Amino acid sequence: MTTHTPVAIVMGSQSDWATMRHAAETLAALGIAYDARIVSAHRTPERLFAFARGARDEGFKVIIAGAGGAAHLPGMVASLTPLPVFGVPVESKALSGQDSLLSIVQMPAGIPVGTLAIGRAGAVNAALLAAAVLALSDADLAARLDEWRSAQTAAVAERPSDD
């Protein structure tokens, strides 16, 4: 089935949603449709293959993939689709997300995963990068993204407040 939803957000577990919802909220704030799915590289490998192999034909343009611990999901997705994949390292309990970060960022040459920061910042920035990619061929979205950035700039006070 073809979708006009440009961004897929996939995550390894329900527990990742607390982080990945920040990507979803950022996309929503920019008026970008997304489809969020749980796709575990090790618990649902068949789902992973089906999703990643079919993502382009489904009509997705960009994939945001978040996972924690031994986080193979973003790299495996990237190996199965030509679409750009942005990886979000989810903060793990045992190693505070250092494991997730290194698992996602250290892709051998040939299969890229654009890796963001650990946790919420990475999720928000993955959405902003997805928006920037889509804005290259969507002037309305480019204007919304400019507006979003201007609003962020305007929200920064000149001096700190005690309140």
Ligand code: RP5
């Ligand atoms: C990974 O294991 C997931 O991406 C998640 O970050 C981590 C823990 O998963 P749960 O045990 O909470 O399902 O696959």
